[in-house]
Amino acid sequence: MEVWLGAFEMIFNPVTLFCIVSGAVMGVILGSIPGLNSTMGTALLIPFTFTMETVNGLALLAAVYCGGTFGGSISAILFNVPGSPEASATGLDGYPMAKRGEAAQALGYAIMCSCIGGLFSVLVMNLVSPFLAKVALSFSQPEYFALAVAALTLIASLGGASLSKAFISGVFGLLVATIGIDPMTSDYRFTFGGKALVGGVDFIPALIGAFAVSEILASAEGREGPTQMVATKVSTKLPRFGEIIRHKWLILRSAVLGTAIGILPGVGATTAAFIGYSEAVRWSKHPEKFGTGIPEGIIGPESANNAAAGGAMVPLLTLGIPGSATTAVIIGGFMVHGLQPGPMLFLNQPKLMFSIFITMYIANVVMLFGGLGVAKLFSLFRKVRYSILGPCIFTFAAVGSFGIRNDMTDLWIMFGFGLVGYIMKKFQYPIAPAIIGLVLGDLTEISLRRGMRIVDYDLVSFLSRPIAASILSLAVLSLIYTIYSILKRNMGAKKNGVGARPVE
Amino acid sequence: MFKKYCKGEILISLVVFFGCIYLFYETNKFEGLEVYGKMGPSYWPRFLLFLLMLLSVFIAFTTALQVKRGTASSGFQAKFDLPTLRLFTAMALIVFYILGLKIFGFLVLTPFMMIAFMLLLGERNKFWILTISLILPISVIILFTKVMYVPLPRGAGIFLQISQLIY
Numbered sequence: 143m144e145v146w147l148g149a150f151e152m153i154f155n156p157v158t159l160f161c162i163v164s165g166a167v168m169g170v171i172l173g174s175i176p177g178l179n180s181t182m183g184t185a186l187l188i189p190f191t192f193t194m195e196t197v198n199g200l201a202l203l204a205a206v207y208c209g210g211t212f213g214g215s216i217s218a219i220l221f222n223v224p225g226s227p228e229a230s231a232t233g234l235d236g237y238p239m240a241k242r243g244e245a246a247q248a249l250g251y252a253i254m255c256s257c258i259g260g261l262f263s264v265l266v267m268n269l270v271s272p273f274l275a276k277v278a279l280s281f282s283q284p285e286y287f288a289l290a291v292a293a294l295t296l297i298a299s300l301g302g303a304s305l306s307k308a309f310i311s312g313v314f315g316l317l318v319a320t321i322g323i324d325p326m327t328s329d330y331r332f333t334f335g336g337k338a339l340v341g342g343v344d345f346i347p348a349l350i351g352a353f354a355v356s357e358i359l360a361s362a363e364g365r366e367g368p369t370q371m372v373a374t375k376v377s378t379k380l381p382r383f384g385e386i387i388r389h390k391w392l393i394l395r396s397a398v399l400g401t402a403i404g405i406l407p408g409v410g411a412t413t414a415a416f417i418g419y420s421e422a423v424r425w426s427k428h429p430e431k432f433g434t435g436i437p438e439g440i441i442g443p444e445s446a447n448n449a450a451a452g453g454a455m456v457p458l459l460t461l462g463i464p465g466s467a468t469t470a471v472i473i474g475g476f477m478v479h480g481l482q483p484g485p486m487l488f489l490n491q492p493k494l495m496f497s498i499f500i501t502m503y504i505a506n507v508v509m510l511f512g513g514l515g516v517a518k519l520f521s522l523f524r525k526v527r528y529s530i531l532g533p534c535i536f537t538f539a540a541v542g543s544f545g546i547r548n549d550m551t552d553l554w555i556m557f558g559f560g561l562v563g564y565i566m567k568k569f570q571y572p573i574a575p576a577i578i579g580l581v582l583g584d585l586t587e588i589s590l591r592r593g594m595r596i597v598d599y600d601l602v603s604f605l606s607r608p609i610a611a612s613i614l615s616l617a618v619l620s621l622i623y624t625i626y627s628i629l630k631r632n633m634g635a636k637k638n639g640v641g642a643r644p645v646e
Numbered sequence: 647m648f649k650k651y652c653k654g655e656i657l658i659s660l661v662v663f664f665g666c667i668y669l670f671y672e673t674n675k676f677e678g679l680e681v682y683g684k685m686g687p688s689y690w691p692r693f694l695l696f697l698l699m700l701l702s703v704f705i706a707f708t709t710a711l712q713v714k715r716g717t718a719s720s721g722f723q724a725k726f727d728l729p730t731l732r733l734f735t736a737m738a739l740i741v742f743y744i745l746g747l748k749i750f751g752f753l754v755l756t757p758f759m760m761i762a763f764m765l766l767l768g769e770r771n772k773f774w775i776l777t778i779s780l781i782l783p784i785s786v787i788i789l790f791t792k793v794m795y796v797p798l799p800r801g802a803g804i805f806l807q808i809s810q811l812i813y
Binding site: 317 | 654778
């Protein structure tokens with residue numbers, strides 16, 4: 143109790159509170175602009191924290207991290223261009239909602255669920271940090287593989303009527319993820335003798351291309367921008383308490399999953415968002431509606447990705463191991479103040495550790511209000527004609543793609559995926575499975591190959607670890623059930639004559 | 647009309663199938679550095695290519711079957727008209743922009759790209775066209791290069807000198 147009181151005393155002073163508020167708002171702004179993100183923001187702020195008091199510096203960095211994880215969803219919902227990788231899954235349903243004129247509700251769900259997910263993970267973090275860190279360290283390659291496979295089973299649910307097209311799209315994404323240097327043998331794969339593809343295909347330019355550029359191309363063809371389809375008056379509309387209660391299990395499940403995935407080193411909030419989305423589909427009574435613009439498609443990933451941000455702080459604070467790219471940068475923030483995160487810090491500086499917990503509570507609440515403000519600002523752009531907005535989106539898409547690695551190849555990747563996305567739309571191939579495959583491709587392949595090598599290529603040993611076996615069994619059962627439901631629905635539609643058209 | 651679409655479907659399946667065969671051949675080049683026994687660098691790509699081939703054959707087969715039964719459905723027809731011309735112009739514009747960034751730089755090229763794109767999308771208000779296409783690139787440059795230290799393409803020769811005036 144004394145430690146908590148001391149931590150409160152450290153935080154509740156004007157300067158520290160100002161650092162938290164400005165950090166959270168700055169994080170939301172950075173996250174919402176494609177090409178900038180919270181990792182970059184924290185890295186740039188570290189030198190500034192050098193002259194600050196330790197608690198103020200760390201509070202600023204933690205707040206930027208919290209705000210940045212949410213910020214990306216604003217541009218993902220409004221323009222289908224995720225501001226940060228963590229928001230990629232949010233656009234799958236957020237953007238169709240915005241196109242239908244429900245951007246205000248979509249933003250409201252994103253902000254509220256990010257806040258709840260973030261608060262939940264901080265609560266978990268300060269209650270059971272050391273225990274969770276130990277459990278996370280017992281995860282090995284087979285468990286990572288099982289997690290990735292479980293998330294990939296989502297592909298079956300995203301194909302609408304055509305399962306085979308969803309699978310082809312998903313496998314295409316997985317294949318694109320193999321381009322570049324093989325992380326195990328350093329072999330060049332599908333680089334065709336050039337240097338351009340050696341670094342692989344980053345999924346952000348691919349995503350921007352597949353969703354934003356393909357839409358710009360379609361608009362050029364039809365001269366009908368999305369904003370002209372529905373006259374939108376956007377002002378963020380937070381969901382009512384009753385609506386939150388109605389989705390309580392979805393929010394809780396996604397927050398638990400997000401926190402658990404965030405704790406695993408190297409997995410991160412992007413994977414958490416897709417797994418959150420995947421589980422939202424799996425547990426839904428109407429999985430066929432996902433991708434058409436429903437709140438559950440926002441609640442799942444947004445609760446999960448912000449929970450993962452808090453979760454990623456657990457191994458950082460308890461073991462000194464970063465759980466994500468941004469937490470790896472935050473270690474630098476500790477180091478400039480002569481601190482080494484880990485178990486000893488809890489013993490030597492308990493007040494400072496608890497002040498970080500309090501910071502993250504406050505930052506998540508500030509993010510709610512900061513998010514409303516930034517979303518309001520971005521929403522103004524929805525009123526602009528698409529003939530003006532389209533080129534602006536393209537400029538940000540180009541800068542966002544280029545800014546990731548400062549490499550022109552990423553612009554070509556963006557354009558290539560724009561073409562692929564356009565063709566896929568025309569021939570009714572779902573695009574989302576390709577992006578999910580691309581995001582999870584590395585994790586799936588590497589965990590499979592490393593895991594099999596560890597068990598000397600004995601498949602039984604690989605699959606019989608209790609956690610991995612349980613996750614895989616659930617994933618396979620759910621996949622079978624999804625395929626069965628889709629086939630049943632298709633057969634029902636055929637019997638009723640729905641969807642069948644004569645050939646001309 | 648639907649037959650045209652289905653031909654397109656089958657054509658895509660064939661492109662995927664033969665593309666996979668070519669890439670399968672490419673995977674033979676990965677074996678040179680294989681040191682990890684059974685699951686080398688080509689194992690996973692080959693597995694995926696095999697799956698893709700199977701799926702593409704399945705789609706081509708079911709589409710052909712649908713054509714035969716008269717149950718094919720689509721919303722796409724290939725034809726060459728003004729919208730298609732606009733589509734190809736947009737593609738050409740993007741290609742030119744990406745190619746031109748290295749030569750002309752972000753500062754010089756982006757306003758022209760934006761003006762061309764706005765006209766292509768049907769915008770006719772000259773005030774907005776000029777204002778937005780000048781203000782947005784400069785704002786992006788200030789935000790990215792001055793505030794966040796993210797470099798943007800500067801171009802070459804005289805265009806490099808022009809860019810260096812600002813960033």
